[in-house]
Amino acid sequence: MALTLRTLTADDLAEFQRVVNASFLSDSVEDQLERWRGLFEPERHHAVFDGDELIGGGGIQTREITLPGAGPQPVAAVTSVGVKPGHRRRGVLTRVMRAQLHGLHEEGREAIAALWASExxxxxxxxxxxxxxxxxxxxxxxxxxxPGVSVDGERLREVSRDEAMPAMKAVYDDVRPGRTGWLSRLDAAWEHQFADTERDRDGLSAYHYVLHPQGYAVYRIKHDWRERGPRNELHVREIAARTDEAYAALYRYLLDVDLVGEVKSYTASDDPVVHLLDDVRLALRGRSDALWVRVVDVDRALTQRRYNSDVDAVLEVSDGFCPWNAGRWRFTVKDGTATVHRVDDAPDLVLDVQALGAAYLGGTRLAMLARAQRVSEVTEGALNAVSHALLGDREPHCPEVF
Incomplete structure (x- = not known):
């Protein structure tokens, strides 16, 4: 039977949830439906059907993301992408991705899309x-x-979720505009991110909420009691602060919690806590992929953010999946602001849209991608000039999986 694709309705949520859960090899949980409903934008979800059977799909959340120097800007936050077991290798995912990206272009909506990748x-x-x-x-x-680290002397308190949430939202909204990669959060997103059922805890404790007048931290405990004494693990869920001193104070609090052996966190790759320590080797570090970015429209995307330095270069972009991006674009930056338009001039750099997406948030250097044979320099000096212009003031970081 021929496969068909359509957007969803509110009535499709339960079946869509079952298919997405199945695609991730998880059981469907009916009590999660209401949590999903708050984030579910049916008109922005595409699903593929084999006859009447929903076999795969994916959605978009309407969010904002902080871009280098430009603050919050629209982003298509791609989520809940999956294909039902038994229906893989039939082009389902390709159809969903094409519907999303071509739709964004045709409607002139978000100029970039972003996601966390399961693989x-x-x-x-x-x-x-x-x-x-x-x-x-x-x-x-x-x-x-x-020596010399200031933790500002303010009192920190562990409080209930109800007391913590308003303060957390206020801090987050104050901090977000300056943190590249951070997303806007509606109330439904807050509820989803800090859901605290037994299923959400995965064997850890309920959330603990710590408030500082200028920040907050949220953590769980993984219990580990041994004959020589407790070696419990403190797992940081999120930490945010308006000032560096408040951030240091929150981390100091977490590092001093009694009965704990280790503090573990998933954090920004340039988290200052490493350099707060007197002995940096005490911080064991590993890195992994987080946010993936897709440039939907080259000209609109490149003019949305600001840049480190002036540059004038012709970029030859290849894009087989979204052909309107393919071609040569003159990328000119003056005083941090870019103009972008099509040209027939000879290129200074040759790259694909994947490399452009990787460099877009300012954390991945085009010069490094050139060494990985993803970018080619045609005009001497163009690579370093464009690479430097794209860099951000801090590493991009997304503190939530969506």
């Missing part, structure tokens, strides 16, 4: 580039800060 080999096929990583940090309890 890193999947989404480069559709033009997504690795734009942000996260760091896995492990620091032993009691690790000392270097």
């Amino acid at each position: 890193a080999a999947i989404y480069p096929r559709f033009g997504y580039g690795l734009a942000a990583e996260f760091a896995r940090l492990e620091v032993p309890r009691g690790a000392e800060f270097h």
